[in-house]
Amino acid sequence: MRATWRGLPAKRHDVGWEPGLPVPAADGSPLVTDHYFPRAEGDFPTLLVRSPYGRGLPWSPMYGVLFAEQGFHVVLQSCRGTGGSGGEFDLWRNEAADGLATVSWLREQRWFDGTLGTVGPSYLGYVQWALAADPPPELKAMVVQVGLHDPHALFHADGGALRLENALAVGVGMTYQRQGTAPFLRATLRLRRRLRDVTTARPLRGAYGSALGGEAPWLDDVMSHPDAEDAYWRGASSAAVAERLSVPTGLITGWHDVLGDQTFEQYRRLRAAGCETALLVGPWTHTSALQQGWPEVFAESLAWLRAHLYADPSGLRPTRVRVHVGGEDDWRDIDDWPPATVAGPWFPTAQGHLVQQAPTRSAPLASFRYDPDHPTPSLGGPLLSRTAGPRDNSTLEIRDDVLTFTGPPLTEPLDILGPVSARLSVSTDTGHADVFTRLCDVDAQGRSVNICDGLGRLRTDGQEPSQITVPMSHTAHRFAVGHRVRWQISAGAHPRYARNPGTGEPPLDATTFTPVRITLHADSALTLATPAPGSGPGPSGTG
Secondary structure: OOOOOOOOOOOOOOEEEEEEEEEEOOOOOEEEEEEEEEOOOOOOOEEEEEEOOOOOOOHHHHHHHHHHHOOOEEEEEEOOOOOOOOOOOOOOOOHHHHHHHHHHHHHOOOOOOOOEEEEEEEHHHHHHHHHHOOOOOOEEEEEEEEEOOOHHHHHEOOOOOEOHHHHHHHHHHHHHHHHOHHHHHHHHHHHHHHHHHHHOOOOOOOOOHHHHOOOOHHHHHHHOOOOOOOHHHOOOOOHHHHHOOOOOEEEEEEEEOOOHHHHHHHHHHHHHHOOOEEEEEEEEEOOHHHOOOHHHHHHHHHHHHHHHHOOOHHHOOOOOEEEEEEOOOEEEEEOOOOOOEEEEEEEEOOOOEEEOOOOOOOOEEEEEEEOOOOOOEOOOEOOOOOOOEOOEOHHHHOOOOOEEEEOOOOOOOEEEEEEEEEEEEEEEOOOEEEEEEEEEEEOOOOOEEEEEEEEEEEEOEOOEOEEEEEEEEEEEEEEOOOOEEEEEEEOOOEOOOOOOOOOOOOOOOOOOOOOEEEEEEOOOEEEEEEEOOOOOOOOOOOO
């Protein structure tokens, strides 16, 4: 580990290990648990790490060993129905009760000193929110890394579009990661080989079996319920927990993390509740945060836990928020997120330009034909695959089914800090369409790199345009002198999102696909948040 990740802190203690401890769940099912501890005299606080992905690599070294070296008992536990634990795994229904049952078990351990923290990424973040719904008095700190609180939003975009590629990747992870590194890698490679066949099948429902090596009924369920208000999702989201939480909570995400928007929502709710919190946003995807980004992620997590479990704030930074700024490859320490900004609209023109002068009237501006039989491909962005993150969009932007609008070369740097959104005025000839919208940075050589994006689903009536506002996530990015702002618009990004069949039929069951002509109208706008005059410090110099 130390050869792979430079900058990890020197260990404070040798580490001991008690594997395979049976902890009774809420219904008595045994939850298999490993206990890591410092080989030293004295009391140490405890970290609870609950995972559905097994207790071997990477969890054992990254969480068990590294945190125990720094002076923590680490209780690494397999969620029910996984990693040898009893019972049946469910995506969300048992985590709160099983977490509280584990805390009850901790109270009986002679080494437990009554001070508890939680830490972990992704679904290991979800189990933290579940425990915090009724926090035990011993819980003094949480660190949610690239964490989940709303399962529906992991699988479906606003409007119900299925996040197809990520859903399949989650299916592989949930099924195979707990079986060990080798089975998980084999399953990942199998999905990669069969991804095209699976994602172009008609109907889409059930086609994933060949890629996952069998059926996964829970995956059918989550893909079959696109409406967040459906009774199926009742109790799944733990978003409201942050609105009443008082446990100090550190948050970590990346600009291309599939759960980035959930992290920003967690931060917003915690701040509104007056809960002590901090936010770190790096240049990471969901997976690279725990790979290339691990030294920063571990240091941030350790500093937060030491501050609140050891009363040692020496590792905390002076500001609540630290973000990596793309385009200048540096970090900025700022007081809050988003910082004080001015929302500025940019408007498309018929000549393919992007200007800051509003149009005088709404009129058809440009149109393109989207054919779901030959869908616009996805490229980069927030994915769970190795193709995630920033990519050169040149091959995408030369397609006939992609519109681009580009600003003039900048004569001074342009900073974008905060949420990005698009207001689209669109008409179609079928009444059914998705709209994918993306912000790109075009350098002096013409290379166009994606910064953030979003997808919305709309219905239109006749030739009259319909209006839709599409959130495009958040960013901190500097457009350098000579670079240009580009707005990219299409009708999909496949297989990241399931194809819209153009008929109104649910994409999971559609067997007939109809091409659609989409017309963009002049009153559409891309909204970018620029720093308010005199607000915020410059680069921190820590990058």
